[in-house]
Amino acid sequence: MDTQPCILFVDDDRDIRSLLAEYLDANGFRTLTAADGTGMWRILDSTRIDLIVLDLTLPGEDGLTLCRTLRARSNLPVIMLTARGEPLDRILGLEMGADDYMAKPFEPRELIARIRNVLRRTQALPPNLEPLNAKRLCFAGWILDLAARHLISPQNTVVMLSGAEFRLLKIFLEHPNRVLNRDQLLNLTHGRDADPFDRSIDLQVSRLRQKLGEDAKVPMLLKTVRNEGYVLATPVSVEK
Known part of the structure; x- marks a missing residue:
C-alpha cells in the first residue's frame, strides 16, 4: 500500500x-x-x-x-x-x-x-463524516445551505453568516456529538495552531449561539465542555 x-x-x-x-x-x-x-x-x-x-x-x-x-x-x-x-x-x-x-x-x-x-x-483531527456530497445540512430544525453559505431558521428565515461563522458551524455539523478543542477548531477553520491567549474561537462560538437564538447561559445546541472544548449536541442529517 x-x-x-x-x-x-x-x-x-x-x-x-x-x-x-x-x-x-x-x-x-x-x-x-x-x-x-x-x-x-x-x-x-x-x-x-x-x-x-x-x-x-x-x-x-x-x-x-x-x-x-x-x-x-x-x-x-x-x-x-x-x-x-x-x-x-x-x-x-x-x-x-x-x-x-x-x-x-x-x-x-x-x-x-x-x-x-x-x-x-x-x-491529527478526530475522524469525521465522509466528505459530503451535500447541498444542505439539517439540525434541530435549522438548515445550513452549503451553496448559499447561509442559515435557514426553523421559521424559514435566512440568517446570514460571516465566512468564519460559516466554516465553524460547518465543522461542528460534520462532527456532531464530538467534543472539539480550541486547537482542533483553529486548525480546521484557520489553518493555524492556537495561541494560549487566543480567544477567537470562543468569540465565534458566542456569535454562532446568538445567530442560533441560544441562551448564552444554558445553550442547548453548542455546548461548552469544561476544560475540553465545545460540542454540537444534536443529530445532523444530509440533503443531497
Whole structure:
C-alpha cells in the first residue's frame, strides 16, 4: 500500500508545475498536476488526494472560486498560491476556506514545510463524516445551505453568516456529538495552531449561539465542555 501523501498542484505555468512536482516527488510525496479547474476536478473524481496546492490566478474559474466550491464539498486541505502579495488576497483566500497561503516567488523548502504542517494538523483531527456530497445540512430544525453559505431558521428565515461563522458551524455539523478543542477548531477553520491567549474561537462560538437564538447561559445546541472544548449536541442529517 502506498503511504506517500498525494499532492495535487494546480497552476497554469507548465514550468512551475514540472519543477515543483519533481521537487515534491524527491521529498517523499506523490504529485499530480493540473493546469486549471477542469483538470483539478477530473483528478479529484478519480484519485484520492491528501492536499491541494492551488494557484489563485487560473484560466477559467480562479483559485478563490475553486476553493469555495471545494469547501462546500469536502475538508480537503488547500494551500493557496498567488503572485500577488496583497493582504486582501490572503484574507479572501482564508475566507474561502484555504488552510494556508503563500505568495510567489516562494522557497520550495518552505512550501514543503507548510504542506507537512497542514497534513500533520489535519491528520491529527478526530475522524469525521465522509466528505459530503451535500447541498444542505439539517439540525434541530435549522438548515445550513452549503451553496448559499447561509442559515435557514426553523421559521424559514435566512440568517446570514460571516465566512468564519460559516466554516465553524460547518465543522461542528460534520462532527456532531464530538467534543472539539480550541486547537482542533483553529486548525480546521484557520489553518493555524492556537495561541494560549487566543480567544477567537470562543468569540465565534458566542456569535454562532446568538445567530442560533441560544441562551448564552444554558445553550442547548453548542455546548461548552469544561476544560475540553465545545460540542454540537444534536443529530445532523444530509440533503443531497
